Amino acid sequence: MAALAWLEPLWAFSFMQRALLGCVLLSLSAAPVGVFLMLRRMSLTGDAMAHAILPGAAVGFLISGLSLGAMTLGGIVAGLVVAVASGLVARSTLLREDTSLAAFYLLSLALGVLIISTYGSQVDLLHVLFGTVLALDDTALGLLLGIALITLLGMRLLYRALVLECLDPDFLRAHSPRWSALAHYGFLVLVVINLVAGFHALGTLMAVAIMVLPAAAARFWVRRIESLLWLAPALALSCCVAGLLLSYHADWPTSPAIVLALGALWLSSMIFGRFGVWRQRLVSTVHLKG
Amino acid sequence: MKRRIFGQRLLVGLGWGSAAWATGAAAAAASGATAGPAAATAASTALPVVASFSILGDLVQQVGGDRVQMTQLIGPDSDAHVFQPRPAQARQVGQARLVFSNGLGFEGWMPRLLQSANFRGQHVVLSRGIEPLRNHGHGHGHGHGHGHGHGHGHAHGEHDPHAWQNVAHVRVYVRNIADALCAADAAGCDFYRQRAQAYDAVLAQLDADIRAAWAPIDPGQRRVIVAHDAFAYYGQAYGVRFMAARGVSADSEPTARGIARLVRQIREERIRALFVENVTDPRLIEQIGRETGLRPAGRLYSDALSAPGGAAPTYVEMLRHNTQALTRAVAGV
Numbered sequence: 246m247a248a249l250a251w252l253e254p255l256w257a258f259s260f261m262q263r264a265l266l267g268c269v270l271l272s273l274s275a276a277p278v279g280v281f282l283m284l285r286r287m288s289l290t291g292d293a294m295a296h297a298i299l300p301g302a303a304v305g306f307l308i309s310g311l312s313l314g315a316m317t318l319g320g321i322v323a324g325l326v327v328a329v330a331s332g333l334v335a336r337s338t339l340l341r342e343d344t345s346l347a348a349f350y351l352l353s354l355a356l357g358v359l360i361i362s363t364y365g366s367q368v369d370l371l372h373v374l375f376g377t378v379l380a381l382d383d384t385a386l387g388l389l390l391g392i393a394l395i396t397l398l399g400m401r402l403l404y405r406a407l408v409l410e411c412l413d414p415d416f417l418r419a420h421s422p423r424w425s426a427l428a429h430y431g432f433l434v435l436v437v438i439n440l441v442a443g444f445h446a447l448g449t450l451m452a453v454a455i456m457v458l459p460a461a462a463a464r465f466w467v468r469r470i471e472s473l474l475w476l477a478p479a480l481a482l483s484c485c486v487a488g489l490l491l492s493y494h495a496d497w498p499t500s501p502a503i504v505l506a507l508g509a510l511w512l513s514s515m516i517f518g519r520f521g522v523w524r525q526r527l528v529s530t531v532h533l534k535g
Numbered sequence: 536m537k538r539r540i541f542g543q544r545l546l547v548g549l550g551w552g553s554a555a556w557a558t559g560a561a562a563a564a565a566s567g568a569t570a571g572p573a574a575a576t577a578a579s580t581a582l583p584v585v586a587s588f589s590i591l592g593d594l595v596q597q598v599g600g601d602r603v604q605m606t607q608l609i610g611p612d613s614d615a616h617v618f619q620p621r622p623a624q625a626r627q628v629g630q631a632r633l634v635f636s637n638g639l640g641f642e643g644w645m646p647r648l649l650q651s652a653n654f655r656g657q658h659v660v661l662s663r664g665i666e667p668l669r670n671h672g673h674g675h676g677h678g679h680g681h682g683h684g685h686g687h688g689h690a691h692g693e694h695d696p697h698a699w700q701n702v703a704h705v706r707v708y709v710r711n712i713a714d715a716l717c718a719a720d721a722a723g724c725d726f727y728r729q730r731a732q733a734y735d736a737v738l739a740q741l742d743a744d745i746r747a748a749w750a751p752i753d754p755g756q757r758r759v760i761v762a763h764d765a766f767a768y769y770g771q772a773y774g775v776r777f778m779a780a781r782g783v784s785a786d787s788e789p790t791a792r793g794i795a796r797l798v799r800q801i802r803e804e805r806i807r808a809l810f811v812e813n814v815t816d817p818r819l820i821e822q823i824g825r826e827t828g829l830r831p832a833g834r835l836y837s838d839a840l841s842a843p844g845g846a847a848p849t850y851v852e853m854l855r856h857n858t859q860a861l862t863r864a865v866a867g868v
Contacts, residue, residue: 258795259826379794380818382825489791498788 254493261489263386264378264499267446268485270389271455274396275439276481279456280473281432283464284411290346291453294440297327297350299357307360313384317441324437327353332429378446378489378499385445392442396435403431408470448500455481458507465518484510582720585631587642588615589840590699591661591708593850595635597734598712602723606631611842612813615641620648628652632719635712638662641696659715661708667694668767697837700769702742702854706735741851745858749773752866759808759861760797762820765837775861778806780819789819801827808864810835813847832864 255261282288301323305315327349334349335342381389400407406428409417418425436456443452459481463473488503495502515521581604586592592607599605606627609615620628628634629652636642638660649658670693698704713731717724749757757775759766764779778797780789800806801823809829811817813836824831835857836847847853 254791254795258798260794260798260822261791263822264791377789377819379789379791380822382818382821385818492791493795494792496790496792498790500788 251490251494254490255486260379260381261493263381264489265486266386267378267381267389268489268503269482270386270393271439271443271446272459272478272481272485274393275443275452275456276459276477277400277474278396278432278435278439279458279460280463280470280477281407281411282436282456283460284470285432287342287436288457288461289343290436291440291456293346293350294324294328294437295444295453296354296357298324298353298437298441298444300353300360301326301357303357303360313388313445317388317445320441320444321438323353323357324440325434328433328437329430332433336426336429377448378503381446389442389446392438396439399431399435403428407432411470447503454504454507455485458504458511459484462507462511462514462518465514465521468520480510481507582633582716582723583627583631584633584635584716585628587634587636587645588838589613590838590850590853591635591637593840594661594705594708595712597850598709598727598731599716600726600730602720602726603716609839611840611845611848613839615838618642618644620644620652625652628654632656633659633715635659635661635715637696637699639667639694639696639698657715657719659711661711662696662698662704663711665698665704665707667696667698668771669693670695695764695767697765698768699850700766700837700854701772702738702745703772704768705850706738706742709734709738737851741854745773745854748858748862749775752862757865758804758806759810759865760801760806760820760823761810761835761837762812762817763837765812766835769857773858775865780823794819794823797823798826801829807867808832808861810860810864812837813839813841833860835860 255265279288282290298320301319301321302316303319304323305312305317305319308319309315327346331342331346331349334340334345338345406417406421406424410425410428410432414425417428439456440452443455446452447455459477460473462480463476467473467476484506485503488506489499491497491506492499492502516523518524581602582599583606584595584599584603585606585608586595587607588609589607589611592605595603596605606624608620608624608628609618625648628648631654633656634645634649634654636645636658639662645658648654699708709731713727716727720727754774759775759777761777761779764777766775766777769775770777778800780794780797801809807829809820809824809827809831811820811831811834813834817831820831823829834846836853840849840853841847847856
């Protein structure tokens with residue numbers, strides 16, 4: 246009963262129900278993307294993309310004020326331009342993707358700062374765009390739903406190519422340049438739209454966290470990609486619920502509470518997971534003795 | 536918050552780094568930094584002064600008339616919590632004889648701007664001489680974001696800076712403005728005193744009108760939900776209880792418990808007045824409205840005036856607008 250009472254706020258308030266729904270949608274779409282992000286060693290890409298999205302959001306804001314649609318669209322366009330441009334540079338010049346992405350996101354960020362400080366009113370653009378999970382309205386939830394559907398569909402269609410692109414990109418590129426390019430750019434598109442979804446729900450920092458941390462934690466428990474893709478969303482969702490409840494019972498700000506829950510899960514997985522420090526050490530010492 | 540602090544630092548870094556590069560952006564900046572009506576007519580002889588944000592700008596203009604050439608750093612409908620100075624503004628500050636700020640930690644960026652702009656005039660803190668309220672909020676200090684971002688976030692959380700919401704305090708502001716203008720421009724002293732006196736009469740009338748507007752409303756009924764905790768001085772002066780969805784700064788992140796507390800309070804105490812503000816994100820208030828079946832009763836002006844032609848282009852009109860909106864919503868008209 247006590248446990249039930251502790252869970253009660255989740256359905257007692259409609260803003261909590263909305264937050265929960267937002268968490269479900271985001272966990273379903275962002276966490277699997279995070280798995281591929283991790284496998285491609287691009288976990289820091291999220292942070293770079295967050296900055297790249299700024300000028301698009303700024304332009305959307307300048308054109309139609311505090312309109313969620315315009316700012317989201319602008320953010321997605323800017324993110325995609327940067328993602329595709331850096332992918333293009335990585336695929337056709339001697340620069341690797343990390344460097345070209347860093348270059349493009351810096352350009353984009355500088356442009357965004359220029360636009361905002363030259364033309365913008367000083368209402369906090371980032372704050373308006375990058376909301377809190379407690380203030381999800383119907384439009385924002387619809388956006389999250391749409392992005393989740395696109396992501397799941399996209400991953401289903403690109404699955405084999407994505408796996409190959411992660412594990413052996415040279416093989417894929419040699420055998421099927423078309424699929425290789427499709428997987429590469431398609432994946433970047435998924436990253437960008439999931440980041441924008443995450444910004445609306447949970448703020449910039451959160452968006453990256455809900456991609457990276459569940460995937461990293463899941464990696465300490467399972468090996469196969471399929472298993473990772475199931476476990477990561479489940480872990481993400483349970484941490485979101487824990488974070489929401491923590492925010493309610495301990496009176497903590499919601500986004501940090503969720504990120505801390507994710508972080509705690511990751512740390513404990515690292516120590517106690519099947520492929521974590523403890524078990525691996527234990528196994529190796531036993532092995533030595535034997 | 537981390538994100539905000541990081542972002543601020545980035546933006547601030549860019550802002551300061553380019554402060555020396557002033558000329559190019561000057562034309563663009565002039566459209567944003569509102570020059571008073573005096574700028575065109577008496578630009579050559581007028582006293583160059585800078586006010587930190589739109590409300591102070593209006594007050595200084597009321598006293599200074601066309602003997603001052605006014606620049607506002609933060610224009611109408613803009614949030615002082617997130618201000619970044621432009622190079623042209625740094626130059627205007629450097630050339631100003633007087634800089635007016637509110638103080639009480641509202642403009643955490645001011646000391647650094649004055650220093651880097653090489654300001655040689657008098658910095659006038661208008662809240663000097665009033666009795667500040669302590670911050671009660673939810674423990675979120677004012678200047679949470681920018682305080683840390685600028686590296687001098689020490690005592691910002693101590694007092695609530697929104698003192699202008701009490702007309703009695705603004706009468707002190709106006710006296711401080713007149714004193715400062717007299718000290719800087721002795722020849723115009725009579726002029727300033729006269730204008731300050733006339734404006735003080737307007738403010739006294741405003742104060743009386745606000746009290747009269749609230750008088751018929753039962754004190755137990757005077758409860759209002761707002762987005763951020765900017766109305767404590769108004770509440771104290773006119774006997775209204777304000778409850779905020781966020782802390783005292785528009786910056787601080789809301790907690791699930793805080794929102795749930797407000798929702799319960801609205802239901803149990805049958806609160807009818809729910810407001811959005813001109814400088815904060817309306818979505819949180821709208822969410823609370825959906826939860827409780829209340830429709831936001833309108834828009835309050837807290838930390839900035841509206842643009843000319845809006846509902847609150849001057850300080851007096853701002854308080855009249857807020858009072859009318861509040862009393863109507865509370866009385867359920």
